[in-house]
Amino acid sequence: MNFKDAVAGLSGRLAKAKARPDLAEEATKNAVILPFLGMLGFDVFDPQEVMPEFTADVGMKRGEKVDYAVAIDGKIQFILEAKPLNCSLSSAQYSQLYRYFGVTEVHIAILTNGAEYWFFTDIDAPNKMDEKPFFKFSLEAWDDNDLRELEKFTKAAFDIDQVQETASALKYTRLAASYITAQMQDPDDDFVRLVGRSFYDGNLTAKVVETLKPNVKRAFDDILRQRVRQRLEVALGDDEAESDPQPATPSRKDDIQTTEEEWRAFYIIRAIGSEVTDAANITLRDAKAYCAILFGDNNRKPICRLFLEGATKSVVFFDAEKNEERVYVDGADDLYKYKERIRDVVGKYANAAP
Structure with a gap:
């Protein structure tokens, strides 16, 4: 062994x-x-x-x-x-x-x-x-x-x-990661100046720094999206990722239509989960009230439920003990913010699998 x-x-x-x-x-x-x-x-x-x-x-x-x-x-x-x-x-x-x-x-x-x-x-x-x-x-x-x-x-x-x-x-490494995480969430003035010097030719006054701050934060978000997208391509294969096919969903009724946003959320979760398990273990099962993301297509192993239709969008996350927590989101891309939570529950299911 x-x-x-x-x-x-x-x-x-x-x-x-x-x-x-x-x-x-x-x-x-x-x-x-x-x-x-x-x-x-x-x-x-x-x-x-x-x-x-x-x-x-x-x-x-x-x-x-x-x-x-x-x-x-x-x-x-x-x-x-x-x-x-x-x-x-x-x-x-x-x-x-x-x-x-x-x-x-x-x-x-x-x-x-x-x-x-x-x-x-x-x-x-x-x-x-x-x-x-x-x-x-x-x-x-x-x-x-x-x-x-x-x-x-x-x-x-x-x-x-x-x-x-x-x-x-x-x-x-932990201290550096903690600092970078804090800057991703809310970059301070010194960090914005450090980054700004690489592309801004003028004087980095307090007003300029305040103007650049949202751009620096968005740059972090874009980098994270690109990294997850790369993992998605590895998980699904380049050709499959480019054509963006929709995997079959078992037991679907004809009047249930999985929306483009739900598919996007599914692919994001699958890419994140592929860090700790085979991507095929992350499955989608749609229903009228919500779209469920499951481990191993097992409804006793829920990863989250997506409520992405309508003006108010939300996601209900589960942990390995089935405890629930609802968070409100603007759309599928907000799932990048919950990467660690998704990775944690998928990892626990994967390690508990026979």
Whole structure:
């Protein structure tokens, strides 16, 4: 079994564990976390390699424990703190992990609830755990890039120097992405001036900057559209994309007509979804009241519902647990704004598929 298959298998195991909403911390460890460490190549039955309830004296505290310490060739390489499966890591307390990190020689700490794994190191200050993780891995939504990063933590591949180098790169990439995303949504004056210098010959006064700001924002939107359109062409084939055919919709009644805008929205969603699954898995099923976009033509796996006819247009998005949220849009092109949401639910369906 290759690494990708092993991760997919563990994702299926997680889905079964989540069927029990009352799963406590110890049960979470046994159901998912220990198998996760085993998947990374560690012998969870060897107490010299995977050390449960690892104890040390931390400052004035005696007998401070961390859930697991993991060693390679007798040297502890990372520590892990476990939370129950129903615990949100965003609101979790992990002061023990933070304190323990500061008095050991480890440079990697993991916080997990069995579904998500947050990886921390000490980029900002030596021997002091960073406040934010440099890498997050979710068993419910992962892609090949995530797998490549996770594989660096396997016993066979683990190299602390390479991991820290990767951590630094991921941190700065995340910060850069955060800045660029903010500029895409609302470019500030300094950014508009930076871009404006490349094409505007006059003096970039405050009034000129304010005039150029909508153009810079639109340029971002155009770039995003072009990238998605390129993926669409790859997903459908150049000839098919150019002729813009309409795929067959099962069980359609004669009086139901899928509009051009609905087809456009479908192609946009299919292009976005093709980043994490085969494009053929994204299907359209039209109805009188709305147009449904489904995963695998399965109405139990809805991606969204389109309400694009009439003056008021909207889209109802679903997550993998079937929770709904309606957003109002001007048209199909607004779906580019919800790229991450579409990608996330498609990825979760894809990873849960048998």
